[in-house]
Amino acid sequence: MGSHATLTQIGTGNTGDIVQGGLQYGKDMGSTATLTQRGTVSAATIAQGFLGVTSGGNEATITQTADANSAEAFVYQGFGGNSTSTHDKATITQGGSGDNYAQVVQGTSANVGTANSNDNVATITQADGTSNSEALIDQGRDAGGSAQGNTATIDQQSGNLNKALVSQGRAEGGPGSFVSITTADGAVITGASSINSVGSVTQSGTSNKGLLYQAGTSNGATMNQNGNSNEARLYQNSTGATGNDAMISQTGNGNILRGSATGSFAQQSGDANTLNVTQNSTGGSGHTANVNQMGMGNTITQTSN
Numbered sequence: 001m002g003s004h005a006t007l008t009q010i011g012t013g014n015t016g017d018i019v020q021g022g023l024q025y026g027k028d029m030g031s032t033a034t035l036t037q038r039g040t041v042s043a044a045t046i047a048q049g050f051l052g053v054t055s056g057g058n059e060a061t062i063t064q065t066a067d068a069n070s071a072e073a074f075v076y077q078g079f080g081g082n083s084t085s086t087h088d089k090a091t092i093t094q095g096g097s098g099d100n101y102a103q104v105v106q107g108t109s110a111n112v113g114t115a116n117s118n119d120n121v122a123t124i125t126q127a128d129g130t131s132n133s134e135a136l137i138d139q140g141r142d143a144g145g146s147a148q149g150n151t152a153t154i155d156q157q158s159g160n161l162n163k164a165l166v167s168q169g170r171a172e173g174g175p176g177s178f179v180s181i182t183t184a185d186g187a188v189i190t191g192a193s194s195i196n197s198v199g200s201v202t203q204s205g206t207s208n209k210g211l212l213y214q215a216g217t218s219n220g221a222t223m224n225q226n227g228n229s230n231e232a233r234l235y236q237n238s239t240g241a242t243g244n245d246a247m248i249s250q251t252g253n254g255n256i257l258r259g260s261a262t263g264s265f266a267q268q269s270g271d272a273n274t275l276n277v278t279q280n281s282t283g284g285s286g287h288t289a290n291v292n293q294m295g296m297g298n299t300i301t302q303t304s305n
Contacts, residue, residue: 135154
């Protein structure tokens, strides 16, 4: 039987931390944690199964309300070397005008040891026209780990200059690359095998950036961007006979689809991959799609006006 924790903070500059199941080789099963903050410049962290711990069937919820500008929120479930996260659920909701940061980590090794992330659900919503904010979901990391049956969803509503990253099945690559888990501009380093996972990013507004990275087979990626001068980045690396599926939709003007770096191509490597790209202009400048498929039996469908 797990533990249950609830924390509510009102005011400016608050810091709230809930830790359930820490230290090496412990277990945190069936716990719930709810952390609510009302005010600006706040920081919230929920850690369930932290540092070499098994985390299973836990639920973590962080809500930072409509006046939560310059807020930070972190959920760690099965984090650290030799950790496992299974059937965990994490939800972060942030409001306010912007400069917020949200991150969910499920079954991830920072620098040493393997980590496993299986059958987890992570959702980040940045609402109320939040701008200049970042949202990151990382499920399954390190070359020796696994990431199966996970679902990740990021929704950034009616804001500008936002960044969103969904990463399912990636290797760490050494201490120097830890930045790639903490910023949406991190390098793409594939490794762990992600199977039957789903990643989704929805953004509305101007000059937003959405990134979807999946390594493995039978994964699905969906990106919807509505607005102008938005950027979608896609990397799927199929490691078996069953490929991955991706659907990218951009509506507005001057949007672009490309890979992990400036000037690169959105990439699907391996066999039997499917990519559907829809780019619709609303009357201004056109769109750009730079796409590369490497392997056999791959399919691209492109629609534009």
